[in-house]
Amino acid sequence: MAVSVRDVAAAASVSVGTVSNVLNRPDKVASETVARVHAAIAELGFVRNDAARQLRAGKSRSIGMVVLDVGNPFFTDVARGAEDRAAEAGLALLLGNSDEKAEREATYLDLFEEQRVAGVLITPVGEDLTRLDRLRRNGTPTVLVDHQADRDGFASVAVDDVAGGYLAVRHLLDTGRRHIAFVGGPHTLRQVVDRLAGARRAIAEVPGALLELVGTDALTVLQGRSAGATLRERDVTRRPEAVFAANDLLAMGVLQALTMVGDIRVPHDIALIGYDDIAFAQAAVVPLSSIRQPAALIGYTAVDLMLQASDSETDAAGESQKVLFQPELVVRESTSPAST
Amino acid sequence: MAVSVRDVAAAASVSVGTVSNVLNRPDKVASETVARVHAAIAELGFVRNDAARQLRAGKSRSIGMVVLDVGNPFFTDVARGAEDRAAEAGLALLLGNSDEKAEREATYLDLFEEQRVAGVLITPVGEDLTRLDRLRRNGTPTVLVDHQADRDGFASVAVDDVAGGYLAVRHLLDTGRRHIAFVGGPHTLRQVVDRLAGARRAIAEVPGALLELVGTDALTVLQGRSAGATLRERDVTRRPEAVFAANDLLAMGVLQALTMVGDIRVPHDIALIGYDDIAFAQAAVVPLSSIRQPAALIGYTAVDLMLQASDSETDAAGESQKVLFQPELVVRESTSPAST
């Protein structure tokens, strides 16, 4: 059933060593022999056994990536960028989805560790990086994606979320809103915490401005919908003038709850800004203002850092790099100035 | 550096065989010994080498999946369903993205084959299944996802796209439209071909109804945007009364081109219906009518079929199963009857 190098060797009347050479160093083998071996391979339908190869090499040719939510276009864009860079380096990208659950994240990390992946890219669910620290110490280049590592040792590529949060809320304030609601959660996610911190900073700059928190359990459309519903139910006088949602998925949920289920007008009654600038955001009922992040570039860079780490590791200690991108405000209809 | 069973065995003063038994059949080992081995494992930070394990077993514990477009929420939903079922079976899901390119598809298949995955789930780029046939014959359970296999031998799970196409266009006709444009392509994709066939069937039922084709190179928002642009540029009299887009991504692109760039009203000037009913469709500028498919269920079922095939394979030939779901029309604002 399983065709091995040995079978190929027999069919081509050469030794297994020669077959291996044909596969890996064809220039070392007489071209006539190469042809004969290739013929045998084709005839028998031989396919290299990657497990054996890895066992010998001690390393695999794939890199593992764990994202918070595959359903979020932001992360699929990041993954795409990572895939591109990985392909350039001849590596495959294994994509895992933690769904913001520490348990699932751990399962994937175990899997990747057992597979001896060439590196791990991860957007961690929580702030506890001890598990990752162990991984890194054991020699697996690890890059934090969309997560600034305060502590030394970790390579990371991220976007300045504090700046992004500031941009978003500053924009809401600039367009005349004072009572602003921050929709987001859980607060175990660094993204949420930082964006909120940025928001607070902007609020602090304007006397009389007020920031209110509306928590969610995850950064999903569904959660946004229920957050939006709670706002909708409120008495008109107690509603915020604007909402800053921790990401576009939430924002779209809020938007649906306000405009489609309820009859609250965006931006007239409540302005709305999201985060990530996913492609769907601009096609929303009311085109969504947002904070843009260079998603594909983040992924691309993450793999790049991983490769660097994996090179330098062999030489010296190698300072782990940190890349920080700056976010960008994208203004659309959902935050047009209130036309009073 | 690398800790192996041998090291653990030494540390626990037992043989390697016993360590293996502790790992795989703990009930066969005296509990005192189990504890000692576990202590050694923890102390040394031992992690099983999956390559060695696979080599011995001849099989891996992961299954490979190739989708047409990870950026399409439909496929990420399918992948989610697949992941769930795989997790239930203790298998990991490796997700690859072909981006509708045969070459990338082939790369992933090669990779999966070398990894000796337990099974392959694939939405093929083209109609040429010889590569997959070889894979299946060599003993890898293969399930076609969102693709009905005409020929025998392949397990498949799909949705009746002809019926879906029919539903969509029939609905447009029922709401009074006669000149209908089908936006979609390339015609190498079975989904496109079948949905068009269904559309044609509906058109044939209504005298005077006209179906026009607007081709695209891929099923993406961007492609939809340019298709929409060509319609927009046309003289008013030559514009269709309705558009049936081969999927929601295209539909959203068309929608943007018509309503946001241009000033064509949807559904008043042109009605629009998509396909897949992705979550973002209902939050669009004009909430999108669509054809709903049970995405997660498709993925879940696909893994299920794969597992069945992998069981029956050992016993007998085992008839390869085919599952066909029925699509469902979801009516929203984008196809409201023309208010003449």
Place this chain on the structure above:
DNA sequence: GCCCGCCCGTGTAACGATTCAGCGGCGCCC
């Protein structure tokens, strides 16, 4: 004419986990 190198190839020892035949020792049954 001899020796040195080069070119092609061969055979074998790893890599690390698993499996399986086998082996002491002990209790139980008859």
Place this chain on the structure above:
DNA sequence: GGGCGCCGCTGAATCGTTACACGGGCGGGC
């Protein structure tokens, strides 16, 4: 009291690939 079976463990063989040390033949240089 002898034998049988079971428990708990050992140690070697095995999976398929790769790297590496080694050898035979041939041609060129001196």
